[in-house]
Structures are given as structure tokens and as C-alpha cells.
Amino acid sequence: MKLPQQHAFLERFFAADNRITWPEIINRTLKPSTLERLEPWLDDVINQRFPVILPRVYQGGMCWYALTDSDTARVELGELLTAHVGASYTDFDKQPYELSAQDPVESAIIDTYGDARTCKVYRFSATSREHIDAVFTALGRLRCQLAQRPALKQRLVRHRGRILRDINLALYRRDGSQAMRYLTELRRAGGIGDQNELFLELRSHALAGEWQQIMEHPDLRIVLDLPRPRALTEALMEAVYGYQLLTFEVQDDLSAQREFFQSTLAKRLQGLFLANPRVTSASAVKSSLLWLLSDTEAKPESVRSRAEQLAKHSFCPSEGDRRWIERLLAEFPEAQTPARQTGGTDEYRAAPIAGPSSELLTHVDYTDFDRLRLEADDDPVTVLEVLGSSQWEGTPAIQLAALALKCAWAVSSSQSAHQAQQLFERLDEDERGKLLVKPAYAKYLGAVSAKLSSEACGIVTWHDWLQQLLVQPDWNGAKDCAEDGAEDWPDTALDSRLFSELVIQCGDSANEQAAQVVRECLPCIAGWLFRHESATRWQPVWLALIELLSLDEQSSSEDMIFATDLARGYLQGTVTAEGYGDLIDYLCELQTSSGSGTDSGDIWLDMLELFVLHPCPQQQKRDVLFASVYSAFCANASRYKAEQWGYLVLFAKEAGLSYTQPESVFEDEQTESTLQLTTTLNGKKIGLYTLTESVAKRVKKQLEEIYPQVDVHINSDKTSTKPLKALAKEADLFVFAWLSAAHQAYYAIKDARGNKPLLQPRGKGSSSMLRCLLEYAQQSSEAINA
Structure with missing residues (x-):
């Protein structure tokens, strides 16, 4: 092809900061093979066709910039690059690259295709000669495909619900960085609302240990003032404790810990601790206890009661956690009145409070509604009881209902939900509209309604929950109920046999909607199961959940990781040959549908290692699983690293099989050895x-x-x-x-x-x-x- 002597963009792109220069191209002094690969893409730029994919050579390797002309096309281009280039030859991760206006080459892209904020490109690089050649070949195939495909194109964007499920699975395994990558994909696919995305973003930062990003986040104060998911509240409390308070515990200095919290954190983070749902993780409970200790204006008896409730429901994975919580409890003044059960459940044991007529209530003037409103943060249970009395007849009903909803959301019990619902139902339609136009109160009412819905259906166990879901697949409160149950239900709340049978029913095509809800709630279910794994009685449940995952046509690598985790729980008990065979079948289904390439290879190898570590009651079935992974490796041997092939051969040998590496992998291994020396x-x-x-x-x-x-x-x-x-x-x-x-x-x-x-x-x-x-x-x- 004939190239123009001058081209404003290409002259700037192929300049001094790119070891491929424009004079080399137009004078045809560039290496012939490189020039042959490059010319078709140059032709696209000159004729203003998209996508644009151009290389840049630097010391030690080569990178490519890829961009197109719309958001939809960019998402599609990311999928196509994943299919053709993937992560096998390059560091491509399908995330948009942020161009720098200070870089001469990237500045040329910005000036030609948009400003630094709107110009979204992909950037990926390779270092070895073999991988650079492989990338050029793959991009050549991509260009041929783009030229030959029909004009009608589909939008290659994953369903938002599928992406959200991957986010929740990544958060379940505490991989905040991966969750952030999925969140970026979710936003490209249309998102789920700014507020919900903000909650996910902060929770991901917390799990990734990015405390500074949380503290400096421009919307943090907004979040602290909003009703928010309990999982986010707990994650933020854990972050506070882990990154700013744990040091004092390690040094066994409780006084310094209390002083630091009081002077540095209490005022700044009060929105995190005021009127929050009950938390159970050890770090979150410790943070909450320090908050209660810092409150010098609240009634001592009430504070002591709330502290005891927190400690009672805490989940302590170690003896050290239990001891520190006991030391914090010892800092509170002893209650002066006997403990009393406050209602239908023991979710909130307000030990020193005997009701609105008790002597304790005389400390506050409860005839003043403004004073009562202030007490709501310290003692929401008592305030709810007082709100139900007849002494507030002169107070606007909308104010009573608003305060009741806030208190009920904080307490998160069935009794409090009933109390708030009674006051809300006194409002006429106009008053309800005025109240619910405010997002916070709409959120409070949603939580109250979900609690009442669960109670009205008699849902107190996992099989109750699943039976209701099969009857009512569009049940709006299903996820909220599962999240609450994961924290509140005891280890008697699951009949393993019955629950497994109901999960298998979800696998029927007629119950696909219910099955999707169960898959979305898997982190809640698994968290509860692992917390209560006092026996091997969950084995049928592990197997049923893995089967449910294998039946999903939209399985992902996150599903494969999660299924491997469930399989680990299943294999720790006594395994029959029949159950072992079923487990292999389900995992083979997942393995063949969960993608390919370097990342998937690691997940498959982790799965195979699990079957090497545990006894094998059915050798023939295990061989099938190994053969399935080996076939996937052989289908495109160069997409997998030399050390991955090494592990596959090693695991196969330990399983009594004999696999060999292709010759091309030995060549890659020699190249990578050279890289490893540097x-x-x-x-x-x-x-x-x-x-x-x-x-x-x-x-x-x-x-x-x-x-x-x-x-x-x-x-x-x-x-x-x-x-x-x-x-x-x-x-x-x-x-x-x-x-x-x-x-x-x-x-x-x-x-x-x-x-x-x-x-x-x-x-x-x-x-x-x-x-x-x-x-x-x-x-x-x-x-x-x-």
C-alpha cells in the first residue's frame, strides 16, 4: 500500500518516544515482517475506520493501544481482544487504560480522538519475542474477522445480574481488587444506580485494605449519613479496626486504643456507628464497643446493655478476639437493674431497661419530642416503646412514623418492625408520599417491610426460605431475608436433606427464576454453612449447590472458584463413590464452560490439586476430570504458562496418570527462563x-x-x-x-x-x-x- 508522506496523528504517534518511527515506515526501512503486519492497521487510521490498534516499542518490550468510536463498540472490542489475545501473551485485563497528557505518544491519541477524560482505550503489552509475534498473529486474525463479519452486530455485554453475582462472589472471598474490576465492568454495562455502586466501591476498598482511599473518598460523608447494607457497615468497621486500632491490641495497650479512638475517630466517623444494624464480626464488634465507650453522655446502664448484646452475638475466630472483647466489656460500668427480655426474640436484650414506666426513664424528659429524637441513637428500643404510648397525640404523626422507622431499622428485629409499621399505617396517603420521597426513609421502610414479610411467611430456617422462594420466585425480600438469616439463624435452621431436595428442585427449568435468586444468595448461604460446620452433615448441601451452579448456562470463573471451595467442604467428610462421581460430573460441566487461558488454568489446577490432596474412592471418575483439563490445555497449548503445564504434569503423576508437555511449551519455558533471569x-x-x-x-x-x-x-x-x-x-x-x-x-x-x-x-x-x-x-x- 502507498502511505502519505505526512499524517498529523501518525507522525506524532510514531515519533522519538516510540522505537518504531514514521520515517522508517514511509521509507520502508522497517523490518519487512513488522511492516507487513502494521500496514493494514495504518490503512484503517488513514481511512478513519475503527477499531484503531497500533503498537509502541519501548526498551524491554512492546505495547499496543486499542480504541474505537463508541462505548458499545469499546465493550465489544474488549471481548474480542480477550478472545484473540487474552491474558496468555500479554497483560491485557479488559480494563480501560487512563492516558497521560504528559506522554508524547498518548498525548497524540488524546488530541486526535478526544480529551483525557472521555478518550477510553485499552493498553496491553508483551515482553518476549515469541509473545510479540503471537500477538501480531492474533491481531491479524482479529482484523480478518472484523472485515468478514456481517453488518448486524450484537452488543457483547454481560448481563448486569451476572456481573453483580461475580462482584458478590469476589467480596465473599475478600478479594476487593477483583471486585473493583467487576464493578468497572458493571458500570460499563449500565450500572445499578450511583448509590448502590458507591456502596460496592467502598466495600471493595475496605476488603482490599485501601483505607486511605476510603478516608479520602469524596462521598464518604454521604454514605455515613445514609442507611446502608449491614455488610458495608461491617466492612467499614473492620477496616477502621484493622488499619488504625489493631496495632494497640497487638501491643496490649487498651488505654492507648481508647484514647486514639476518642481523639481521632469518634467524631469523624460517628455516622458509621449511629443507628447501625447489629454487626457480628470480631473486628466490627470491637470498633462498636470502642464507640460505646467513647459516649460519655449516654445512660451508663443502656450503654452496658448494648455492649453486652454486641458481645453476645459476636463471631470470634480466635481466642485472642474473645479475650480482647472481654477486656473491652470490663471497661463498662456494671448494670444496676436485672436483665429483662424485651420482646418476642432475644435479638436485642436491653438488660437494664424495664419499659417506658421504669425509674430509668426519669433521667430524660420524655414529654419533649426533640429530646426523644436525640435518645433514638443511644436507645432505639426504648424510644420505640415510648413512641407507641398515647402521650404523643399532639405530635404530627409523620414525625412519629419517621422516628419509628429509623429506630426499627437500627434494631432490625421483628418486634421493632411491627411497632414501626403500626405508626406508619396511621399516615394518610399524602403523608406517606411526603415521607417516602426522602431516600433514607424509603430505605428504612424497605428493611421493615422485608422483616415483616419474612415473619408473615413464617421464615425462620433456610428450607422455609427456599420453599417460599419456589412458591414466589419474584419475592422482593428474598435477598434481605437471606442476609439476615446468615447472621441470625442458629445451626438448627437447616435440615440438610430437605434443603438439598429443594435446591435440586430449583434446577428444574420451571424454577429457573428461583434458581437465579439462590445463586445470587450463595455467598450468604455458604458463609452461614462454613460458620456452622460443626459436623459433616452439610455434605448433601455442598453437592446440591455445586450441581445448581453447574446447571447455569452463564457460569464464570468466579463460579469455578466458588464451586472448588464448596468441593473442599464436601471432600472433608466421608465421601461415597456415587457422591464422588456426581461431584466430578458437576465440576467437569463448570470447567468446560468457565472460559480458558492463563487465569482459568490456575483455577482448574487449584481444583485438581484438591482431588490429589483428598482420598479418591473412584479413580476412573477422577481421571475424567484430569482428562477434561488436559484437553483444554492441549486445545491451545501456548495460552498456558510453562509452570502451569508443570503443575498439570505433576498433579497427573501424583494421580497415577502420565501427561507430557508439548514441544512449544518447552520453547516458551526457555524464553521465560531468560526473562526470569532479569x-x-x-x-x-x-x-x-x-x-x-x-x-x-x-x-x-x-x-x-x-x-x-x-x-x-x-x-x-x-x-x-x-x-x-x-x-x-x-x-x-x-x-x-x-x-x-x-x-x-x-x-x-x-x-x-x-x-x-x-x-x-x-x-x-x-x-x-x-x-x-x-x-x-x-x-x-x-x-x-x-
Whole structure:
């Protein structure tokens, strides 16, 4: 093709900051093979066709910029790049790249295709010669496909409900960074509303340990003033404690902890603690107890009662958590009146409060509604009781209903919901409209209605919940009920056999809507099950849930990770040959539909490792699962890393099978060995934290084979021990596997790391742990070379 001597954009793009220059192109002095690959894309730019995909060469590798002319086309381009390039040859992650106006090459793109805010592009890079050639070949296939496809195109955007499910699964496994990536995709797909997206964003930051981003977030104060999901409140409280208060607990300095909270956090974060639903995690309970201790104006008896309620319902994964909560409780003054049950449930035991006519209430003038409103934050149970008396006949009904809804939302009990509902029903239609036009009160009423709906249906167990869902698939309060049940229901709230039968009913095509709701609520169900795993009686439930996931036509890699986690629970009990065979069948279905490439390969290998670690009652079935993964690897061998092939061969050998690596993988391995010499971890001290020592030992062995002088240390302590903190502080790199790790251990590690890298693998197995280490080493090398 004949190229113009001058082109405003291409001359700037192929300039000094790009080792491919415009004079080389037009004078045809560029390497012929590179020029041949480049010319079709240059023709697209000259003729103003999209997409635009152009390379940039820098020291140590090559990157490509890809952009198109609309948001819809950009989403489609991301899917096409994933299919053709993926993460096998490059670092492409399907997230838009933020261009810099200070960079000469990127400035040319901004000036030609839009400003820095609106110009959304993809950027991906490769370092090895083989991978660069593979990318050029893949982009050539992509261009041919774009030229030959029909004019009618579909919008390749995942359904928002499917993306939201992936967000919730990522949050369940405490991977805030991955949840943020899914949230970006959700916003591109249309979003679910600014407020709900903000809640997800802050929760993701909290789980990712990004405390500074939370504190500096421009909308944080808005969130603290809004009614919000209990999960977000709990995550923020955990972040507060983990990143600003745990240090004092580790130093065994309760006085300093109280002083720091009082002077630094109490006033700034009061919206987080005022009128919030009950929390149960140890760190959130400790934060709440410190808040109550900082309140010097509230009635001592009431504060003590609320503190005891928090401690009673707390979930403490370690003895250290229990001891610190007991020390905090000892700081409260003893109650002077005997405990009393306040209502139909023991969700809120207001021990010192005997009702509106008690002597305690004489401390406050309850004839003054404004004073009563102030008391609502300290004692919502008593205020609700007082609101129901006849002494407020002169007060506008809308004010009474508004305060009652706020108190009922804070208490989150069936009795409080009834009390608020009675006052709300006294309002006429016009008054209800005026009240509910305010988002906060609409949210309060929604929570109250969901609580009443669950109670009206007699839902107090998981099988009650599932039966109601099968009868009423469009039940609006299903998710709220499941979230409350996950926190409130005891271990007697699930009949394993009955629940499994109902889950299997959901798999019927006639119950697909109910099945989707169950899949959305899987993190709640699994969280409850793992919290109450006192016996192997949940085995039928694990299997039924995995089957339900396998029947979904829109399964994702998150489903594969989650199913592997459920399979781990199933395999820890006594497994029959029939149940083992069914488990293999379901996982094979998921494995073949959950994507492909490097990331999927790690997830599959983590799954295979699980079946190597546990006894095998049916060898033939296990061989089928290994064969399924091996076939997927062989279908496109170069999409998988050399170390992934190594793990596959190793696991197969331990399972009594003999697999070999393709020759092309050996060639890639030699190239990657050259790369590893430039990104060496030799001489580095690396810490590995996981509760499964056999997994860490595999990673240690593999690292020592790649880097003979690396210093690898393994820790599996469940609490914040001195050896764990010392390793976290001294290690150059630290890998934290999230396998049922106590929050206390995580926050202690995070605190000790400071600004040093803390790597969290996506999965729980050795392949995922090794992958995050090697990727970090490669990214560090690219940054140095750039």
C-alpha cells in the first residue's frame, strides 16, 4: 500500500518516544515482517475506520493501544481482544487504560480522538519475542474477522445480574481488587444506580485494605449519613479496626486504643456507628464497643446493655478476639437493674431497661419530642416503646412514623418492625408520599417491610426460605431475608436433606427464576454453612449447590472458584463413590464452560490439586476430570504458562496418570527462563501464608527450582503470633492465601507490611500462589525496563 508522506496523528504517534518511527515506515526501512503486519492497521487510521490498534516499542518490550468510536463498540472490542489475545501473551485485563497528557505518544491519541477524560482505550503489552509475534498473529486474525463479519452486530455485554453475582462472589472471598474490576465492568454495562455502586466501591476498598482511599473518598460523608447494607457497615468497621486500632491490641495497650479512638475517630466517623444494624464480626464488634465507650453522655446502664448484646452475638475466630472483647466489656460500668427480655426474640436484650414506666426513664424528659429524637441513637428500643404510648397525640404523626422507622431499622428485629409499621399505617396517603420521597426513609421502610414479610411467611430456617422462594420466585425480600438469616439463624435452621431436595428442585427449568435468586444468595448461604460446620452433615448441601451452579448456562470463573471451595467442604467428610462421581460430573460441566487461558488454568489446577490432596474412592471418575483439563490445555497449548503445564504434569503423576508437555511449551519455558533471569527473586525473602501447608510446600519447591537462591518461609498460624508478624515485616514479598484465614491474622499482616507488597492470589491452591508471585516479578521487571 502507498502511505502519505505526512499524517498529523501518525507522525506524532510514531515519533522519538516510540522505537518504531514514521520515517522508517514511509521509507520502508522497517523490518519487512513488522511492516507487513502494521500496514493494514495504518490503512484503517488513514481511512478513519475503527477499531484503531497500533503498537509502541519501548526498551524491554512492546505495547499496543486499542480504541474505537463508541462505548458499545469499546465493550465489544474488549471481548474480542480477550478472545484473540487474552491474558496468555500479554497483560491485557479488559480494563480501560487512563492516558497521560504528559506522554508524547498518548498525548497524540488524546488530541486526535478526544480529551483525557472521555478518550477510553485499552493498553496491553508483551515482553518476549515469541509473545510479540503471537500477538501480531492474533491481531491479524482479529482484523480478518472484523472485515468478514456481517453488518448486524450484537452488543457483547454481560448481563448486569451476572456481573453483580461475580462482584458478590469476589467480596465473599475478600478479594476487593477483583471486585473493583467487576464493578468497572458493571458500570460499563449500565450500572445499578450511583448509590448502590458507591456502596460496592467502598466495600471493595475496605476488603482490599485501601483505607486511605476510603478516608479520602469524596462521598464518604454521604454514605455515613445514609442507611446502608449491614455488610458495608461491617466492612467499614473492620477496616477502621484493622488499619488504625489493631496495632494497640497487638501491643496490649487498651488505654492507648481508647484514647486514639476518642481523639481521632469518634467524631469523624460517628455516622458509621449511629443507628447501625447489629454487626457480628470480631473486628466490627470491637470498633462498636470502642464507640460505646467513647459516649460519655449516654445512660451508663443502656450503654452496658448494648455492649453486652454486641458481645453476645459476636463471631470470634480466635481466642485472642474473645479475650480482647472481654477486656473491652470490663471497661463498662456494671448494670444496676436485672436483665429483662424485651420482646418476642432475644435479638436485642436491653438488660437494664424495664419499659417506658421504669425509674430509668426519669433521667430524660420524655414529654419533649426533640429530646426523644436525640435518645433514638443511644436507645432505639426504648424510644420505640415510648413512641407507641398515647402521650404523643399532639405530635404530627409523620414525625412519629419517621422516628419509628429509623429506630426499627437500627434494631432490625421483628418486634421493632411491627411497632414501626403500626405508626406508619396511621399516615394518610399524602403523608406517606411526603415521607417516602426522602431516600433514607424509603430505605428504612424497605428493611421493615422485608422483616415483616419474612415473619408473615413464617421464615425462620433456610428450607422455609427456599420453599417460599419456589412458591414466589419474584419475592422482593428474598435477598434481605437471606442476609439476615446468615447472621441470625442458629445451626438448627437447616435440615440438610430437605434443603438439598429443594435446591435440586430449583434446577428444574420451571424454577429457573428461583434458581437465579439462590445463586445470587450463595455467598450468604455458604458463609452461614462454613460458620456452622460443626459436623459433616452439610455434605448433601455442598453437592446440591455445586450441581445448581453447574446447571447455569452463564457460569464464570468466579463460579469455578466458588464451586472448588464448596468441593473442599464436601471432600472433608466421608465421601461415597456415587457422591464422588456426581461431584466430578458437576465440576467437569463448570470447567468446560468457565472460559480458558492463563487465569482459568490456575483455577482448574487449584481444583485438581484438591482431588490429589483428598482420598479418591473412584479413580476412573477422577481421571475424567484430569482428562477434561488436559484437553483444554492441549486445545491451545501456548495460552498456558510453562509452570502451569508443570503443575498439570505433576498433579497427573501424583494421580497415577502420565501427561507430557508439548514441544512449544518447552520453547516458551526457555524464553521465560531468560526473562526470569532479569526479574530474579534470587536473594529475596518470601513469606507464604496459608492454612494448607502442603500447598505452600509445593510453591516453595517450585520457587526454589526456578530461583535457587530464593529464601522461602511458610506460616500457617491462625492468630497474630510473633513469628507471623516478624515474617510479614521482614519478607521482601508476602503471599497471603485467603483460605479460611482469620481476620486478625490478615490485619496483623497488613499492618506489619506497611508499604511493602502484600500479594493475594485469586485461588487457594499452589498454582494461584505461584502465579501471583511470578506476575509481580514480571511487572516489576517491565517497570524497571520502561
